[in-house]
Amino acid sequence: MSQIETFYDVMRRQGITRRSFMKYCSLTAAALGLAPSFVPKIAHAMETKPRTPVIWVHGLECTCCSESFIRSAHPLAKDVVLSMISLDYDDTLMAAAGHQAEAALQETIEKYKGNYILAVEGNPPLNEDGMFCIVGGKPFVEQLRHAAKDAKAIISWGACASYGCVQAAKPNPTRATPVHKVITDKPIIKVPGCPPIAEVMTGVITYMLTFDRLPELDRQGRPAMFYGQRIHDKCYRRPHFDAGQFVEQWDDENARKGYCLYKMGCKGPTTYNACSTVRWNEGVSFPIQSGHGCIGCSEDGFWDQGTFYDRVTDLTQFGVESNADRIGATAAGVVGAGVAAHAAISALKSAQRKSQTKNEDA
């Protein structure tokens, strides 16, 4: 292993100065939401660690997670792949195919037993003996189990691996099953979203490499640093919600003024993600900023919560602030924040929401 070079070696050899290297470390710290005091720690980690092997497998999915990953701006995807990790198997990007690809997978598992990270994009279907998703002539679920056995930890990329996503929406014809229901004996980090934000994906990987430990997870297994708050909590349109200023119809005057999209079905109040803070594609925008409500794509079962244009609750029944607080309690209950009262409120609110939706439909 001694000939394996560190990030710092690689960066130095490609002509990056110590000064630029330190700047890079501070950007990484900023991306992770860490104080400047963490910069030397990051630098130290990068100077001393070899590139961590990563095996990236694909089940039933649409590849949006891989696409999102390569959008990462800080760090750049090329720097992750060339200098931070060793992506030894990824059927979407690797040069080899067929037998040679399978050999690359096997070699990595054997050489780095217990030391590689398994990244899973998509999920295994269990109906039809697993043959709704075939890799190398065999069910994908076999490849998943095989690669998971000697992994150090598993990252469940996106809504598919974390919760099932669209193919698991009712009636889930292939019995698409999230990773944690198939692999139960390994630490699993869920990074939900359809897809997750690019810098959240690279942020999770960089965190693990930098601090040599798994990120702090919430009860659902998501990194607290990125999924600890609701989109609504940090939404730049929140003042309009508080002031009772809402878009009433697409492209109306209020839409043009950037008012709150709550009445158009925005799921920001019940969705835990970093969209309103990190934003998308190098901070260019996020769904609400571009005029459409959040569809809640990082929440479990978001496909089966009624239409995306239904309100999450009825505003007319409560004062704005009290209503918002109740929604907050609901959401906290949904993610299992751990207080029994929240869960009770959640069940109550969920029942109320269903009956209200029904009433509106009728």
Added chain:
Amino acid sequence: MVVQTPNGFELDNSGKRIVVDPVTRIEGHMRCEVNVDENGVIRNAVSTGTMWRGLEVILKGRDPRDAWAFTERICGVCTGTHALTSVRSVEDALGIQIPDNANSIRNLMQLALQIHDHIVHFYHLHALDWVNPVNALRADPKATSELQQMVSPSHPLSSPGYFRDVQNRLKQFVESGQLGLFKNGYWDNPAYKLPPEADLMATTHYLEALDLQKEIVKVHTIFGGKNPHPNWLVGGVPCPINVHSTGAVGAINMERLNLVQSIIQQGLEFNRNVYIPDVIAIGGFYRNWLYGGGLSSQACLAYGDIPEHPNDFSPEQLHLPRGAIISGNLNEVHDVDPRDPEQVQEFVDHSWYTYGEPGKGLHPWDGVTEAKYELGPNAKGTRTNIEELDEAAKYSWIKAPRWKGHAMEVGPLARYIVGYAKGHEDIKSQVDGLLRTMDLPFEAVFSTLGRTAARALESEYCSRLQQHFMDKLIANIRNGDESTANVEKWDPSTWPKEAKGVGMTEAPRGALGHWIKIKDGRIENYQCVVPTTWNGSPRDTAGNIGAFEASLMNTPMERPEEPVEILRTLHSFDPCLACSTHVMSPEGEEMATVKVR
């Protein structure tokens, strides 16, 4: 055994069988088997879609206004194109007219996808079939710099020092012993023909393109809030326009428009200064490798896209052409009607579905499918450990769509052949110019290289079209029209009790259609026939082979156990398997009860 197919191919499965599974550097899961003769020439080809998700079953009973979000998740690589097709199908069914600005913005987004997808495909999924990054270590950076300046004088990143830095980085990467994505590649295979300097130049552009692609998609982020999977809206686009007044930060304002403009410019420059020159330079070294034409010289299909005016899909109003060519007759381009029950039909005799009645073809509005996973009597291995498939029986999760009974090729090459045959001025001048530069006859376009070149030309054309629609959007706003959505029929109570519609687009990979039936405000039936279903289709009832299979025929392999040539040709189609294999039926709920046999 030798079999003559109705579409003119002689299949001989007596030679050595080569299996490639997984086929990598594609979207989704795919398997390919070929038989090679004693000279290593492919004499039989079998292409198999190896995944299935059943999205249409899931769509049944849902709100048609939500369908774009579900169908968008068919594919995250061609992200947005299914969503656009979906909103078009709903608008067609309900007679919704979208505003002019919405048409321009949708086109800007769809064109951004074409450009992004083509660039990522060429550099990150396809280039390693032509380019050897390990060989790049032997390059002289100074000579590479000269090569770069010769093939593209306008590209600023061309100094010897620049290439030396990249080469050093590559060297350290290779010497680290952790080869990552390059592990187990075919780097000493004589199928790689580039000199080290061209390998270094192209590898450098692999990295430049990786940086650039994240810029191109920001057009989606601006108008749709994120990428992958931006947001869309039945009736228009969700982003309002407000360039003059208070609150403009919540809408498309001058700053946003300027950002779109700068991205269009970056795309255009990359296409002109890097992508097309690379294809010409790399293609020049492979100009004698003109295999892989397959169906392109006889049967091409395009639905057309990028309407100049909103709600007008007549062929003369589409910037990407519509038409069908059959029997290799470029003098006659047939119009395509997706509503005609006799034109587009799907067959399942060799697919893992059953219609209950063999030999039947069904139009998507009337489609019926029930999954039926079973291997043929001559397959080797077991049900859950397939060693060799039996192509005389069912062998793929992909159905076999046919146009008036013909197996068709779709995609950039099909669009360009249809456009050329119709005398489309922009397409014709691009194609003629490229052939002149490369000193090749027109027939050379019917090849793997032709497919790859058509994609590059189209990417540049799409950049110009983006500018056109950007100018159009600004002119329209200047004329006082800021409307982006038509909400007259937003409320389902305004809809007829029953309606049906079709949405068509040209996805980066080819002709894409969604067929929807709406009843009582809910989706009664939803069918997608997607590009890779056309290209990757298995044999049909009559025995016609599909475009992937046809394109592999008669290609010589340098080393049959190393599938460089197979990958090169399959990749030239940019296969998208998650798209192709999700197809499901109106009777689809049956599927939920399909169990282990």
